[in-house]
Amino acid sequence: IAGITQAPTSQILAAGRRMTLRCTQDMRHNAMYWYRQDLGLGLRLIHYSNTAGTTGKGEVPDGYSVSRANTDDFPLTLASAVPSQTSVYFCASSEGGGGNNEQFFGPGTRLTVL
């Protein structure tokens, strides 16, 4: 059982380039999330999806887009990367958005934008 996988593990990217971070879960969870984690700051929500076919904006959505074509996949796209998007990106999923539904996290993608 893989849980949640993310790809790539790490990436160095030139500013202005387009990049898609991939996230796949095999738990049939309804909800999925993208966070970024920066030193000294808490995890910040970029985008989320409560169910396949729907997406919503989190706390820091600018410069990022997502899609949720099916239950398993939730890719995050940086249309034109900037150095401030250097961060560790975590994808997470949960069975639902409420109650005691914990979020399960993928291993993360370490992105450096030069």
Added chain:
Amino acid sequence: GQNIDQPTEMTATEGAIVQINCTYQTSGFNGLFWYQQHAGEAPTFLSYNVLDGLEEKGRFSSFLSRSKGYSYLLLKELQMKDSASYLCAVRDSNYQLIWGAGTKLIIKP
């Protein structure tokens, strides 16, 4: 604004007990979570509180006081493997998690 406060770093001795505090101010409250995150790894779930009181799970316990906007995570019989960051998160009125910056716990022999 929404705010979650935790100490940045704590040090404790192997075998001892440590309490990590978390205070929060959020728009609404729909539960509080504690996660553990080892360096370079993903966060993993530890506990969930939605009602006032203490939830015990093995060596770890978590307490919540909604009226005070306060929670703590209690770790007993500390082991070296408990060296990690501990993240407090509150689910707000939009059912999104608001995260603290985390408390880095250093365990010394």
